[in-house]
Amino acid sequence: MNRNEILAALKNKPEVSVLIVGGGINGIGTFRDLALNGVDVLLVEKGDFCSGASAASSHMAHGGIRYLENGEFRLVREAVRERNRLLQNAPHIVKPLPTAIPIFKRFSGLLNAPLKFFGILDKPSERGSIVIKLGLMMYDAYTGAQRTVPRHKFYSRKKSLAQWQQLNPAILNTAVYYDGAILQPERLGVELLLDAEGENPEAHALNYVSMVGGSEDRIILRDELTDDNYDVCPKLVINAAGPWIDFTNRKLGFSSGFIGGTKGSHIVVQHDELRRAIGENEFFFENEDGRIVLIFPLYDRVLIGTSDIPIEHPDEAHCTEEEIDYFLKLTHRIFPSLNVTQEHIVFQFSGVRPLPRSVAKTASQISRDHSIEVLSGDWTNLRFPVYSLVGGKWTSFRAFSEQVTDKALAYLGLERQKDTRSLPIGGGRGYPREPGGIKRLIESLSAWTGVARERLRILFERYGMRAESIATYLNGGTDFVLKTLPDFTLREILFLVHHEKICHLDDFLLRRSMHAMLGHVTREMVEELAGVLGNSLGWNAEQKAAEVRRTLSILVDRHGVRL
Numbered sequence: 219m220n221r222n223e224i225l226a227a228l229k230n231k232p233e234v235s236v237l238i239v240g241g242g243i244n245g246i247g248t249f250r251d252l253a254l255n256g257v258d259v260l261l262v263e264k265g266d267f268c269s270g271a272s273a274a275s276s277h278m279a280h281g282g283i284r285y286l287e288n289g290e291f292r293l294v295r296e297a298v299r300e301r302n303r304l305l306q307n308a309p310h311i312v313k314p315l316p317t318a319i320p321i322f323k324r325f326s327g328l329l330n331a332p333l334k335f336f337g338i339l340d341k342p343s344e345r346g347s348i349v350i351k352l353g354l355m356m357y358d359a360y361t362g363a364q365r366t367v368p369r370h371k372f373y374s375r376k377k378s379l380a381q382w383q384q385l386n387p388a389i390l391n392t393a394v395y396y397d398g399a400i401l402q403p404e405r406l407g408v409e410l411l412l413d414a415e416g417e418n419p420e421a422h423a424l425n426y427v428s429m430v431g432g433s434e435d436r437i438i439l440r441d442e443l444t445d446d447n448y449d450v451c452p453k454l455v456i457n458a459a460g461p462w463i464d465f466t467n468r469k470l471g472f473s474s475g476f477i478g479g480t481k482g483s484h485i486v487v488q489h490d491e492l493r494r495a496i497g498e499n500e501f502f503f504e505n506e507d508g509r510i511v512l513i514f515p516l517y518d519r520v521l522i523g524t525s526d527i528p529i530e531h532p533d534e535a536h537c538t539e540e541e542i543d544y545f546l547k548l549t550h551r552i553f554p555s556l557n558v559t560q561e562h563i564v565f566q567f568s569g570v571r572p573l574p575r576s577v578a579k580t581a582s583q584i585s586r587d588h589s590i591e592v593l594s595g596d597w598t599n600l601r602f603p604v605y606s607l608v609g610g611k612w613t614s615f616r617a618f619s620e621q622v623t624d625k626a627l628a629y630l631g632l633e634r635q636k637d638t639r640s641l642p643i644g645g646g647r648g649y650p651r652e653p654g655g656i657k658r659l660i661e662s663l664s665a666w667t668g669v670a671r672e673r674l675r676i677l678f679e680r681y682g683m684r685a686e687s688i689a690t691y692l693n694g695g696t697d698f699v700l701k702t703l704p705d706f707t708l709r710e711i712l713f714l715v716h717h718e719k720i721c722h723l724d725d726f727l728l729r730r731s732m733h734a735m736l737g738h739v740t741r742e743m744v745e746e747l748a749g750v751l752g753n754s755l756g757w758n759a760e761q762k763a764a765e766v767r768r769t770l771s772i773l774v775d776r777h778g779v780r781l
């Protein structure tokens with residue numbers, strides 16, 4: 219069903235077993251698991267899918283080696299396992315990521331780690347090589363026998379400087395271990411949604427629909443595109459509103475205080491020398507006060523982040539001049555000979571981690587674990603319980619969703635029928651693993667569809683095995699390369715519009731493709747796309763102009779991109 223059909227069906231039948239509020243990764247993961255287990259479930263998202271905290275991540279599928287010193291062993295073990303599963307289940311988007319830690323001290327942090335573990339020390343500080351070695355040994359142990367990624371290695375100063383010639387010569391050595399890179403997290407989110415809807419005809423997800431209130435047996439939804447209201451009568455509500463969880467509970471009459479979010483920002487720079495200097499490695503390090511910084515290879519650009527600053531209202535998060543200075547200064551500390559400046563920034567973004575409210579003295583000490591908080595109608599006149607999903611990470615969304623689904627199934631009196639541990643995601647289904655497999659697949663697909671190999675290679679890189687259905691779709695009508703996006707054709711975009719729930723122009727630029735994040739957007743591109751998307755979505759000239767204005771204003775206000 220398309221958006222209008224889902225909304226029309228809701229008017230006739232407002233009853234649904236589960237309503238999920240929030241289409242970030244935690245809402246989406248739970249939606250998929252419930253759908254897979256035969257539950258009729260509706261997910262509503264006030265903006266686009268994965269446009270909140272889930273759009274602000276550092277793109278890492280990681281166990282969180284740093285959390286070991288807070289004593290969060292369960293969390294790290296779970297996250298490492300989930301990282302391995304993501305590498306297996308979504309190999310088209312999640313790739314092994316060699317991660318280098320430049321080390322400037324031998325002993326620092328040796329006492330801090332146990333002291334912090336026992337709650338005696340509050341101040342973080344830069345770790346020395348011995349503490350890092352111990353942490354990485356534990357991390358390797360958690361990776362287990364599966365060995366989806368190689369074990370860590372320690373390199374001497376000489377070897378480190380031979381491998382990374384621009385690295386600060388003041389280093390003592392480097393440690394290299396493996397995590398995963400989630401190259402296009404927002405696409406992963408949409409593919410999960412589409413999988414769920416494909417699996418269960420009674421599972422529906424709507425973007426641009428807000429939960430605005432509720433009482434007794436009903437919830438009121440508002441269609442943000444038309445301002446129409448709809449009633450839904452759920453048996454259970456799952457509040458997956460991330461950093462907005464408490465605001466959402468307030469709309470239902472609960473005054474919860476679950477979230478104590480911290481803001482994190484990133485910049486994306488176009489700096490060919492820095493990009494060459496890091497190779498395919500992420501550099502992950504601590505500054506002198508123990509805060510984590512990463513320099514991450516993102517296609518032909520470099521992603522640099524992140525901060526960790528307490529914030530009251532998630533809508534206020536934006537990347538500040540101080541944060542940018544901080545990122546540039548730290549990049550200079552690691553690669554002093556490279557001059558990375560404000561001028562190299564092509565994109566910036568900021569978001570709020572939905573962390574549990576905490577009395578920890580520093581942001582880095584707040585637990586990164588997740589939990590389900592249950593509110594029930596004893597406090598309000600609601601006739602259904604509300605589960606709030608507090609915390610969580612991209613990496614461990616599947617495990618968190620599984621825990622929420624188990625609880626929801628028990629509440630609904632249903633048995634689990636399927637689980638998601640080894641379930642491939644979207645274009646990861648049938649992904650070739652053997653050497654030369656991708657090349658062979660492209661050749662046979664090219665022979666079968668007549669689409670050029672080079673074009674198929676691009677589609678395969680973007681969509682994994684979904685490239686097969688896209689290539690078939692390309693043949694279904696007149697196709698041509700767009701003037702301002704030479705590596706996209708008209709029908710590829712039409713495919714995304716028709717199959718991936720695009721409502722606004724910025725959905726395509728910011729979340730279904732990497733154009734905005736990699737700094738490829740031009741004003742002409744925005745205008746050409748308004749025409750292409752508008753013709754397909756039935757926009758008139760005024761709506762097309764409004765979409766252009768909306769996109770330009772989001773780009774400048776939220777991402778520092780002035781066109």
Ligand SMILES: Cc1cc2nc3c(=O)[nH]c(=O)nc-3n(C[C@H](O)[C@H](O)[C@H](O)COP(=O)(O)OP(=O)(O)OC[C@H]3O[C@@H](n4cnc5c(N)ncnc54)[C@H](O)[C@@H]3O)c2cc1C
Pocket residue numbers: 239240241242243244245246262263264265266267268269270271272273274275276277278279280427428429430458459460461462466481482483524568569570571572607609610611612613614
């Ligand atoms: C700076 C930063 C870096 C991070 N880096 C990593 C990383 O490298 N690796 C990793 O694993 N994790 C990382 N994380 C953590 C991870 O991104 C988040 O924990 C995760 O995305 C939270 O997802 P969520 O679904 O709970 O929240 P969100 O993604 O925020 O989703 C909640 C959604 O609810 C919607 N909503 C709110 N109110 C309503 C309403 N009334 N009606 C309808 N919809 C509503 C919002 O629009 C939003 O889209 C990072 C987070 C941040 C902020």
